[in-house]
Amino acid sequence: MTVTPGWYMALAAALFVIGAAGILLRRNALVMFMSVELMLNAVNLTFVAAGRELNVIDGQVSVLFVMVVAAAEVVVGLAIIVAVFRRRQTASVDELAELRG
Amino acid sequence: MGTLVTLALLLPLGGTVVLALVGRRLPEPLAGIIATLTVAGSFACVAVAAADFFAGTGEAVVVSWFEWFPAFGVEAAFRFDQLSALMTLVVTGVGALIHLYSIGYMHGDPRFGQFFTYLNLFIVSMLILVLADNFAVMFVGWELVGLCSYLLISFWFERETAAAAGKKAFVVNRVGDVGFIVALMIVFASFGTFEFGEVFESAPSVLSTGTATAIGLLLMLGAAGKSAQLPLYVWLPDAMEGPTPVSALIHAATMVTAGVYLVARTGAIFELAPVAAGVVAIVGAATALFAATIAVAQTDIKRVLAYSTISQLGYMFMGVGAAAYVAGLFHLMTHAFFKALLFLGAGSVIHGMHDEQDMRKMGGLARRLPVTFITMAIAWLAISGIPPFAGFWSKDEILGTVFERGGLWTVIWGVGIVTALITAFYMTRMMWLTFFGAPRWEDGVHPHESPRVMTVPLMALAVLSAIGGLVNTPFRTALEHFLEPVFSAVHLAHPPEGTTAWVLAGVSVVAAVAGIALAAMRYRDRIPAEQGAGWRLLGRGYYVDDVYGQVFARAGKLGAAWLAFRFDSRGIDGAVEGVGSMTRRAGSWLRPLQTGFVRSYAVAIVFGAVALLAWFLSRGAL
Numbered sequence: 001m002t003v004t005p006g007w008y009m010a011l012a013a014a015l016f017v018i019g020a021a022g023i024l025l026r027r028n029a030l031v032m033f034m035s036v037e038l039m040l041n042a043v044n045l046t047f048v049a050a051g052r053e054l055n056v057i058d059g060q061v062s063v064l065f066v067m068v069v070a071a072a073e074v075v076v077g078l079a080i081i082v083a084v085f086r087r088r089q090t091a092s093v094d095e096l097a098e099l100r101g
Numbered sequence: 102m103g104t105l106v107t108l109a110l111l112l113p114l115g116g117t118v119v120l121a122l123v124g125r126r127l128p129e130p131l132a133g134i135i136a137t138l139t140v141a142g143s144f145a146c147v148a149v150a151a152a153d154f155f156a157g158t159g160e161a162v163v164v165s166w167f168e169w170f171p172a173f174g175v176e177a178a179f180r181f182d183q184l185s186a187l188m189t190l191v192v193t194g195v196g197a198l199i200h201l202y203s204i205g206y207m208h209g210d211p212r213f214g215q216f217f218t219y220l221n222l223f224i225v226s227m228l229i230l231v232l233a234d235n236f237a238v239m240f241v242g243w244e245l246v247g248l249c250s251y252l253l254i255s256f257w258f259e260r261e262t263a264a265a266a267g268k269k270a271f272v273v274n275r276v277g278d279v280g281f282i283v284a285l286m287i288v289f290a291s292f293g294t295f296e297f298g299e300v301f302e303s304a305p306s307v308l309s310t311g312t313a314t315a316i317g318l319l320l321m322l323g324a325a326g327k328s329a330q331l332p333l334y335v336w337l338p339d340a341m342e343g344p345t346p347v348s349a350l351i352h353a354a355t356m357v358t359a360g361v362y363l364v365a366r367t368g369a370i371f372e373l374a375p376v377a378a379g380v381v382a383i384v385g386a387a388t389a390l391f392a393a394t395i396a397v398a399q400t401d402i403k404r405v406l407a408y409s410t411i412s413q414l415g416y417m418f419m420g421v422g423a424a425a426y427v428a429g430l431f432h433l434m435t436h437a438f439f440k441a442l443l444f445l446g447a448g449s450v451i452h453g454m455h456d457e458q459d460m461r462k463m464g465g466l467a468r469r470l471p472v473t474f475i476t477m478a479i480a481w482l483a484i485s486g487i488p489p490f491a492g493f494w495s496k497d498e499i500l501g502t503v504f505e506r507g508g509l510w511t512v513i514w515g516v517g518i519v520t521a522l523i524t525a526f527y528m529t530r531m532m533w534l535t536f537f538g539a540p541r542w543e544d545g546v547h548p549h550e551s552p553r554v555m556t557v558p559l560m561a562l563a564v565l566s567a568i569g570g571l572v573n574t575p576f577r578t579a580l581e582h583f584l585e586p587v588f589s590a591v592h593l594a595h596p597p598e599g600t601t602a603w604v605l606a607g608v609s610v611v612a613a614v615a616g617i618a619l620a621a622m623r624y625r626d627r628i629p630a631e632q633g634a635g636w637r638l639l640g641r642g643y644y645v646d647d648v649y650g651q652v653f654a655r656a657g658k659l660g661a662a663w664l665a666f667r668f669d670s671r672g673i674d675g676a677v678e679g680v681g682s683m684t685r686r687a688g689s690w691l692r693p694l695q696t697g698f699v700r701s702y703a704v705a706i707v708f709g710a711v712a713l714l715a716w717f718l719s720r721g722a723l
Contacts, residue, residue, distance in 0.1 A: 023703045032699075093699040100697025 008049035015042035029081045029091040033074070040070050102150050103164040106181045109146035109189065110228050112139040116221040124214025133204035136217035140200050140224050144193035151186040154583065159183075161586070163234050163298075170237070175295055180234035184587040187430060187580075188231035188362055191437045195354045196224050198558035202445050203346040205555035206452060216256060220350070223249035227355050231362060235295035236285050239363075243281065243327065246356045247274045253351060254343040266339035273336040277326015284319035287312065301369035301590065308373055316370055317377025320363060321384070328360030330418060331388045334411045335646055341403040345448030348403060353410045353440035358433045361417040365426045368591045378422050382503070385418025386516040391643075393523040397530065398631065398639030401458045402447045405531045408642075409484065410440055412520060416499055419513060424594040425502035427581045431573050432495035434580075438569045439483040439492055442562035446477035449551040449559065450535060457546065460531065461628065465540035469548040472556045474536050476563035481532050483566040485525035486613040493609070494570035496521065501596035501605045518612050525616025533624035541628075575602055 015038055022035030044063045051059020085091050116139030124132050153159025161182030169177045181189075200220060207216050226249055230242025247270075255267025285295070291307055292300050304313070324330070329337035329352075340352045351357070364371060364381060371378045389412045396408035413436050420429030451458055453470050467474040483490035486497065500521075504514040542548065550556070573580035575596065596602065623629065631640075641647070696702075 020707060024700055024707065027700070096699070097697030100695050 005049050005053045008045060012042040012045040012049070015039070015045065027092045027094050029084070029093050029096075032093065033077055033081065037070060037074070040066055102153070102159075102162050102181065105146045105150040106162070106164050106179055106232065107166075109143040109150070109193070110179070110225065110232065112143045112146070113221045113224040113228070115139065117218055117225060120214055120218040120221060124218050127214055129208070129213050130204055132214040132217050133200070133207070136221045137197060137200040137204065139221060140193055141197040143224065143228070144190070144197050147186065147189045147193055150181060151190065154183050154186050157582075165234075173237075173289070173295070175235060175237045177238060178234035178296075179229075179232040179238070180297060181232060182587055183584050184362075184366065184430070185231050187434065187584065188358075189228060191358075191434050192224065192227045192231065192355050195437050195441050195562070196227075196350060198561055199346050199350040199354070199441060199445065202349075202448070202555050202558040203344075205552045206346050206448055207344065212256075216253075216344070219249055219252045219256070220346075223253065223351060223356070227359075230359055234297055236288060236297070236300075237295045239366075240281065240285060243323075243359065244278070246351075246359060247271065247278070247327070250274070250340070250351050250356055253347040254340045256343055256347065260342065262339075263342040266336075266342040269339050270336035273333050274326045277323045277333050280319040280322025280326070284316050284323065287316050287319070291316075297366070301367075304369045304373060308370065310373060313370055313373035314377045317367075317374040318380060320367055320370070321377060321381050324360030324363050324381075324418075325384060326360075327363075328357050328414050328418070329411045330360070330384050330414065331391060334388060334392065335649055337411055338404055338407040338642065341401070341407050345403065345444060345451060348407070349441045349444030349448065352407065353444050354437040357410065357414055358417070358437065361414065361421055361429055361433050364418070364421040365430055368421075368424070368426055368588060371421075372424070372591050378424065380422070382419050382422025382510075382513055385415045385420075385422055386513045386520075387415070388412065389415025389419065389520040390516050390523070391415075393520045393527065395639055395642045396527040397523060398636050399527075400461055400640070402450065402460050402463070402531060402535060403444070403458055405460075405527060406440070406443050406447055409443075409524065409527065412524060413440065413484070415520070416496060416517065419503060419517060420499035423499075423503045423506055423510060423513070424592065425499055425596070426588055426591065426593060427573070427584050428495065428498040428502050428596070430584065431580055432492075432499055434572075435483065435491035435495040435566070435569050438562055439480040439490075439566040442476060442480040442559060442566050443484070445555070445559055445562065446473050446480065449473040449555055450548075452551050452555070453548045454542070455546050457543070460534040462541050462543055463535045464538045464542075464628075465536070466548055467536040470536075470550050472550060472559060476556075476559040477536075478532065479563045480566050481528050483570075485528050485617060486521050486609055487617075488606075488610065489568075489570065491566050491568070491570035493613075494574050497606050497609050498573065498575075498596050500609060501602060502594045504605055505597040505601070506594055518608060521609055522612040522616040525613045526620045529617045529620030530624055533620065534628065538624070538626070538628070 019035040019037075019039035019042060022038065023032050026032055026035065044066055047059040047063045047066070049059075051057065051062075081091055084096065088095070113136075116136050120127075120132055120136060127135070151159070161180060163178055163180050165176045165178040167177050169175045200217070203216065203220065207213055210216060223246060226242050226245030228242070230239055230246060233239035233242055251267045251271040254270050255264045258264045258267070288300060289295060291312060292303060294300065308316070322333075326333045337352055337357070341348055343352075371381070392408045392411035392415065396405050396412060399405045399408060413432070417429045417432050417436070420426070420432060450463065450466060450470060450473060453466070453473070454463060457463070479490065483492040486493045488494070496517075500514055500517045503510050503517065571577070575598070581593075597605065638644070
């Protein structure tokens with residue numbers, strides 16, 4: 001069996017859906033964060049797969065950008081989550097609702 | 102020559118700037134001395150620059166400082182020709198004397214430096230006005246003198262009447278300015294330029310009689326505002342609230358003559374519009390008579406002179422309206438001398454009487470203020486039209502020229518002669534009430550002569566009032582010759598010659614002597630009560646102020662109140678506050694959307710993404 005680009009896309013879609021479901025269903029900010037990373041990497045997978053298929057470098061370039069942004073995001077996000085946890089002894093996003101209208 | 106003109110403008114401007122910056126910190130006389138010196142220096146520059154004109158060899162020069170409105174081809178340019186030379190000499194010459202006088206008069210005023218700042222700024226403004234080479238620059242000067250007038254009339258703004266008088270002058274002048282601005286628009290629409298030379302040269306071929314008449318009448322409206330002619334004269338009597346040197350400088354000798362200068366400068370347009378020129382002359386004659394009758398019944402020494410100024414300006418308008426531009430400008434010049442002298446003399450009297458202005462409380466001052474008395478007596482004879490003093494020659498030239506034009510102009514001449522008689526009457530009345538008869542001073546008043554710094558300008562002006570008229574007599578028309586190049590394109594009306602001239606001069610002199618004699622007999626040994634209805638009518642200036650107050654001021658106040666309390670607080674504020682409250686209400690509707698639950702936002706994002714995806718798919722774009 002040869003691995004065609006379709007398989008990569010299917011895998012990426014599956015990963016993306018798992019990530020999205022994690023975002024929607026889990027309450028722990030840390031887990032939601034991991035789900036976000038999952039979605040980002042699902043997208044990265046489509047980029048490199050499509051880039052290889054079309055024989056252009058752009059896909060890989062984009063992935064590098066996404067990884068850099070994701071790393072930065074993790075740094076900031078984790079710091080916030082840790083700070084919130086220290087203050088409130090919880091990381092549940094449902095309890096962090098101070099900014100509601 | 103161009104450099105000198107620039108310097109003449111920059112000197113008082115520099116004085117203004119310096120005084121505005123450090124005037125408050127300078128010791129008292131120094132601020133006045135700086136101001137006086139800059140104006141005197143300006144006079145010297147102009148005098149040197151005009152030397153060629155006196156020799157009869159000079160050509161008009163135009164100095165352009167910079168391009169101002171390139172789109173309209175307007176430059177900040179100044180024209181120095183015989184006409185502006187005459188005006189600048191009068192402005193800076195008389196101005197310097199009045200500056201000098203002010204050093205004494207304003208002694209001890211807490212805002213001494215500020216006064217001279219304004220006074221210098223006024224000289225700059227007036228120079229811009231008379232030196233302008235195009236209508237746009239002239240308008241700048243025109244408005245600046247209006248501003249200075251406002252600042253100086255209400256200089257003692259702690260007094261409510263002074264503040265109100267300043268406002269009145271400003272508002273009434275605005276009415277006239279509307280005419281000026283509209284005239285400028287028509288000029289630009291017709292000629293495509295504001296430049297004097299081009300406009301006047303091409304006027305005969307470009308302007309139809311109708312357009313020329315419209316421009317002329319609108320310019321006249323502007324001139325009537327600035328020069329206090331009917332029906333816009335009402336600000337000038339109130340302007341006497343300002344310090345007396347201001348009255349002398351602005352409201353007698355210089356600024357109010359701007360209208361006369363305007364008509365003379367635009368003579369080429371008025372020549373194409375005989376109707377407008379006629380209106381100028383009629384307004385002048387009517388104003389002359391009207392104001393003279395009011396002056397008869399005034400008890401405040403400065404108000405007599407104020408109405409007298411309006412009346413004399415009427416003469417000038419009579420002259421320029423009759424195309425006797427030289428005569429009108431001649432009277433402008435002599436009037437600047439003797440009226441400045443009269444005002445400064447009155448200031449000296451007021452100073453000596455401890456700020457008393459009511460002539461009924463004066464009397465017998467001739468011996469106490471000898472210098473003031475003698476100099477004012479010369480001005481009195483000059484304004485009354487007694488030869489050989491200055492006023493006689495100029496007034497007679499105007500009247501003679503008007504008479505020479507014949508027809509209906511004879512009526513205007515008649516009005517002028519009657520006015521001359523009344524002028525002599527009220528001036529004599531003023532002199533008698535002030536200087537002769539028994540003292541009627543209030544207790545504790547010890548009249549004293551003014552210091553040297555005030556009497557020296559009086560003496561200088563007295564000399565000018567006495568012999569200034571000799572520059573243009575029927576025997577030696579030097580001024581006419583001097584101004585000829587400026588009016589080369591205009592058909593000047595000329596005074597009569599031979600027997601007619603002698604007869605007319607005789608009539609004027611008889612009128613003047615009769616006026617003096619009547620007043621002298623009436624006031625020689627007693628002060629008539631002057632109480633009747635007629636006196637009240639004249640004393641209140643025919644109640645014109647009251648009517649204007651009821652009609653225009655009240656309507657204006659009502660309109661302003663409606664704008665302030667209805668239109669602004671409901672209309673404008675309502676709209677502004679409406680936008681605010683609408684935003685607030687929209688916000689309170691939309692608030693519940695922000696639940697604060699991160700996962701509900703995530704759901705919204707997912708649904709949004711799905712919806713977008715569905716939309717793209719349905720369009721078959723993917």
